[in-house]
Amino acid sequence: MHIDILTLFPAMFDGVLNTSIMKRAQDMEAFSYQTVNFRDYTESKHLKVDDTPYGGGAGMVLSPQPIFDAVEHVQAQQQTNKQPRIILMCPQGEPHSQQKAEELAEEEHLIFLCGHYEGYDERIRTHLVTDELSIGDYVLTGGELGAMVVMDSVVRLLPGVLGNEASAPKDSFSTGLLEHPQYTKPRNYKGMEVPDVLLSGNHANIEKWRQQQSLKRTYERRPDLLANYPLTDEQKAWIKSLKNN
Structure with missing residues (x-):
């Protein structure tokens, strides 16, 4: 370019x-x-x-x-x-x-x-x-x-620029939702803990948690983004549970 x-x-x-x-x-x-x-x-x-x-x-x-x-x-x-x-x-x-x-x-x-x-x-x-x-x-x-x-x-979206090709597609807005929370070491910082699911090694559960957190963050901060987002039935149920809490 x-x-x-x-x-x-x-x-x-x-x-x-x-x-x-x-x-x-x-x-x-x-x-x-x-x-x-x-x-x-x-x-x-x-x-x-x-x-x-x-x-x-x-x-x-x-x-x-x-x-x-x-x-x-x-x-x-x-x-x-x-x-x-x-x-x-x-x-x-x-x-x-x-x-x-x-x-x-x-x-x-x-x-x-x-x-x-x-x-x-x-x-x-x-x-x-x-x-x-x-x-x-x-x-x-x-x-x-x-x-x-x-x-x-x-x-930053040009091939190879970010080094990790998986980085850009998971950015906020690239998926249509805001990105899920991120954590790094240490596991415990001044009593603030990393969520257990991220330490479990169970990649299916980790991915489910990230999707739910992405939906939660979008619902709380940018609900307008959900208006045209193709929600699955499971995602709709998750958002409904957020509204009821």
């Missing part, structure tokens, strides 16, 4: 993309990235990338010309006929999810558009981008932090 990041502040990405799992993913050549300052593509002699909105109003709006030209340039660099996913980070976008991360992890080329100021010229939305994503119902000063979040969620 190759990722291009169009931003006015390339330096913001240095720390995030060159440490921890993101650095390891690059070292193993699971993905590469390039930050592109789209100010370099403006035709304005004053290097402007924004202007006042038609019809009046507060703030400045990013102009289409620098964005379109920067995207055209990075697409040409890839020398492939396959169209990239062009992702606009925007609070009006589709809420990002684990399912979206899994979908994007199948792509070969992603382009992130990180805006600033009041917003984007609408022609960028309607004639250039393929996806609009939001990381929450709040407004940030720019799209950079959102792009970092989405990139991290995608890159």
